[in-house]
Amino acid sequence: MSGADIREFSRPMTGPALVPLIDAIEAGEKPVVAAIEGMALGGGLELALGCHYRIAHSKAQLGLPEVTLGLIPAAGGTQRLPRLIGFPAALDMIITGRRVSAGDALKLGIVDQVTERNAGEVAVAFARSVVDCPLVSRRLSTWPPLCPADLDNILQMALARAWQRGRGALAPVACVQAVQAARLPYSQGMQQEQKLMSMLFASPQARALQYCFFSQRAVGKWSMPNGACWDNSTARPIRKAAVIGLGTMGRGIAVCLVLAGIPVIAMETDEKQLEAARRVVMALLEKEVQKLAVGLHLGLIHFTLEQRYLREVDLVIEAVFEDLALKKQLFAELSSVCHPDTLLCTNTSQLDVDQLATATSRPDLVVGMHFFAPANKIKLLEVVFTSRSSPEAVATAMQLGKWLGKVSVAVANCPGFVGNRMLRPYVEQAGFLLEEGATPEQVDSALEHFGLAMGVFRMSDLSGLDVGWRVRKAAGLTGPGVPQGQLLQTQQGYRYSPLADLICQKGRLGQKTGCGWYLYEGPGGHMARPDPWVHAFLEEYRRVHGLQPRSIGQQEVLERCLFALINEGFRVLEDRIVMDPVALDVIYVLGYGWPAHTGGPMYYAGEVGLPRVLGRLEYYQRVHPDIPHLRPSALLRQLVAKGSPPIHKWMWHIEEGSSRL
Numbered sequence: 001m002s003g004a005d006i007r008e009f010s011r012p013m014t015g016p017a018l019v020p021l022i023d024a025i026e027a028g029e030k031p032v033v034a035a036i037e038g039m040a041l042g043g044g045l046e047l048a049l050g051c052h053y054r055i056a057h058s059k060a061q062l063g064l065p066e067v068t069l070g071l072i073p074a075a076g077g078t079q080r081l082p083r084l085i086g087f088p089a090a091l092d093m094i095i096t097g098r099r100v101s102a103g104d105a106l107k108l109g110i111v112d113q114v115t116e117r118n119a120g121e122v123a124v125a126f127a128r129s130v131v132d133c134p135l136v137s138r139r140l141s142t143w144p145p146l147c148p149a150d151l152d153n154i155l156q157m158a159l160a161r162a163w164q165r166g167r168g169a170l171a172p173v174a175c176v177q178a179v180q181a182a183r184l185p186y187s188q189g190m191q192q193e194q195k196l197m198s199m200l201f202a203s204p205q206a207r208a209l210q211y212c213f214f215s216q217r218a219v220g221k222w223s224m225p226n227g228a229c230w231d232n233s234t235a236r237p238i239r240k241a242a243v244i245g246l247g248t249m250g251r252g253i254a255v256c257l258v259l260a261g262i263p264v265i266a267m268e269t270d271e272k273q274l275e276a277a278r279r280v281v282m283a284l285l286e287k288e289v290q291k292l293a294v295g296l297h298l299g300l301i302h303f304t305l306e307q308r309y310l311r312e313v314d315l316v317i318e319a320v321f322e323d324l325a326l327k328k329q330l331f332a333e334l335s336s337v338c339h340p341d342t343l344l345c346t347n348t349s350q351l352d353v354d355q356l357a358t359a360t361s362r363p364d365l366v367v368g369m370h371f372f373a374p375a376n377k378i379k380l381l382e383v384v385f386t387s388r389s390s391p392e393a394v395a396t397a398m399q400l401g402k403w404l405g406k407v408s409v410a411v412a413n414c415p416g417f418v419g420n421r422m423l424r425p426y427v428e429q430a431g432f433l434l435e436e437g438a439t440p441e442q443v444d445s446a447l448e449h450f451g452l453a454m455g456v457f458r459m460s461d462l463s464g465l466d467v468g469w470r471v472r473k474a475a476g477l478t479g480p481g482v483p484q485g486q487l488l489q490t491q492q493g494y495r496y497s498p499l500a501d502l503i504c505q506k507g508r509l510g511q512k513t514g515c516g517w518y519l520y521e522g523p524g525g526h527m528a529r530p531d532p533w534v535h536a537f538l539e540e541y542r543r544v545h546g547l548q549p550r551s552i553g554q555q556e557v558l559e560r561c562l563f564a565l566i567n568e569g570f571r572v573l574e575d576r577i578v579m580d581p582v583a584l585d586v587i588y589v590l591g592y593g594w595p596a597h598t599g600g601p602m603y604y605a606g607e608v609g610l611p612r613v614l615g616r617l618e619y620y621q622r623v624h625p626d627i628p629h630l631r632p633s634a635l636l637r638q639l640v641a642k643g644s645p646p647i648h649k650w651m652w653h654i655e656e657g658s659s660r661l
């Protein structure tokens with residue numbers, strides 16, 4: 001039982017109320033044994049906690065995931081679980097919403113027995129054995145709370161953790177408050193639980209998180225403009241895969257494949273690189289084996305320098321250096337080395353997948369599989385199809401993503417695909433704000449206060465500033481031979497901030513060099529500190545270019561950065577790079593640290609109000625006519641003119657034939 005039907009939350013509820021039902025079971029004189037197979041989540045686990053005994057199958061999983069839906073476990077979960085397993089363990093499960101295995105549930109004391117056999121049959125036998133035992137001690141609601149001496153301290157720490165995890169989300173904090181009420185007598189604790197639930201139930205955050213839940217499932221039902229889609233295309237089995245290029249991304253991808261039980265050929269061209277990769281990959285895998293306490297066959301991965309092993313694989317994922325010429329050459333080689341049916345995938349984050357496909361003898365079997373760093377942790381995968389990708393190739397990449405535990409989103413090929421395409425105007429605005437008077441920490445703190453996992457400058461330092469520098473050089477925006485403008489710099493006719501290029505020229509490439517937009521404890525350091533050098537550099541830059549710094553408020557930072565990103569999102573929809581705006585929200589929430597409790601950028605735009613987004617973009621465009629990304633998109637204007645329809649109706653308003661595919 002995986003809990004309430006989440007769809008029911010947005011319409012009148014039917015059926016008996018859960019709390020009196022659970023109370024009645026618990027108060028009954030007949031012993032009730034919960035037999036748990038598969039999942040016991042949310043209301044499912046709360047029902048089991050109202051039973052007098054719990055027997056779980058060894059493969060069962062238990063959890064209270066309500067927090068991920070913007071809610072608290074409000075059918076007595078916040079009152080019974082701390083009584084059963086103590087405050088610290090209950091707080092951990094309820095604030096994180098994480099699932100525990102049956103084995104861990106036994107250790108925690110949530111279940112009485114774990115079985116390899118049919119849990120129902122074992123439960124019946126168990127019930128017979130306890131039929132004469134008194135039930136008084138089995139009713140959790142009557143147990144006195146297990147209050148340790150340092151409970152105040154534990155609750156305080158949990159609250160701090162909830163704030164930190166939540167980044168503005170209400171539910172984690174409400175979870176702590178509800179559990180805190182478990183020190184009171186049960187009926188008073190329940191009143192507090194209900195009060196907090198009523199506050200959350202109707203909240204915009206709960207609606208947004210429930211939208212995220214369904215969006216992450218909706219993107220699995222992908223379709224392509226040619227009519228191919230998830231239910232008319234068949235994925236091929238992947239019996240063996242290869243990863244070529246074992247830098248950070250390649251190593252992470254190889255780890256993902258092995259963890260999913262897929263044999264991997266891990267290939268490099270240089271012996272030293274290969275050995276370095278072998279050490280890192282094996283260490284990562286051994287860590288996972290210990291963490292997951294699972295038997296994993298570490299022999300699933302074979303490290304090699306030899307291309308001949310590629311003949312045996314069903315799919316190759318290329319993760320070499322981001323250089324189009326290098327990748328094209330590799331794809332041409334793969335075409336002759338691999339079996340004619342082998343799928344050729346690229347992990348490029350922004351290069352033209354069509355050009356790579358053209359370099360091969362099988363353009364229909366070429367797709368992008370864009371993983372996000374660290375590849376073994378981030379749940380997002382962009383599957384990039386070209387105009388020639390076959391439905392089978394897309395279906396296989398989507399299915400493989402699912403096996404790897406990712407949420408895969410099918411997107412059409414375009415520069416930067418979806419995520420990085422929308423990111424560009426956002427990063428660009430941040431640079432302009434520095435020119436106009438802000439500091440990196442002011443911009444980042446506004447964005448982090450909004451709920452983003454990391455501000456734009458901290459994120460750039462983490463990824464490495466040279467990544468964007470290389471892209472800008474390739475696009476002809478900077479580098480030798482590119483004319484440098486006067487005053488505010490202009491490239492290709494538009495305003496261009498060279499600040500990031502100048503920082504790179506100083507050898508400041510971010511965390512890896514110990515300095516970038518911030519100062520770190522040393523190369524590879526993680527603790528970002530404001531850097532007086534950067535402040536002086538910005539002041540000097542403004543002085544040389546005659547820019548009068550002004551005070552820039554949090555609202556302007558958010559509107560300029562976020563609305564520019566959202567505006568590009570509307571352009572992505574106009575170009576039909578994806579079939580539905582939910583895809584953009586999934587990509588941003590899972591891949592870019594966008595706060596899930598706002599639903600994602602496009603959902604957030606709807607909540608803020610499309611007329612407001614349009615109005616503010618129009619205002620900023622008047623002030624900065626030389627920034628094209630602030631010019632409102634045609635789709636945004638059209639939607640506002642049509643009375644701002646809800647997000648699921650946006651695509652109806654895109655003119656036929658506007659697709660670039």
Ligand SMILES: CCC/C=C/C(=O)SCCNC(=O)CCNC(=O)[C@H](O)C(C)(C)COP(=O)([O-])OP(=O)([O-])OC[C@H]1O[C@@H](n2cnc3c(N)ncnc32)[C@H](O)[C@@H]1OP(=O)([O-])[O-]
Nearest residue numbers: 002003004005006007018041042043044065066074075217
């Ligand atoms: C006072 C009240 C107290 C109680 C509160 C609660 O219990 S709060 C609830 C606390 N419970 C949770 O938060 C549990 C949420 N659910 C999960 O974590 C997972 O779905 C799973 C582990 C149950 C199955 O994973 P899996 O990878 O095997 O499968 P999958 O994930 O792809 O889903 C398959 C289909 O089922 C659909 N669907 C699933 N669950 C629900 C639902 N509860 N409702 C509605 N629909 C649901 C899902 O949309 C999809 O539909 P589609 O796209 O085919 O039309």
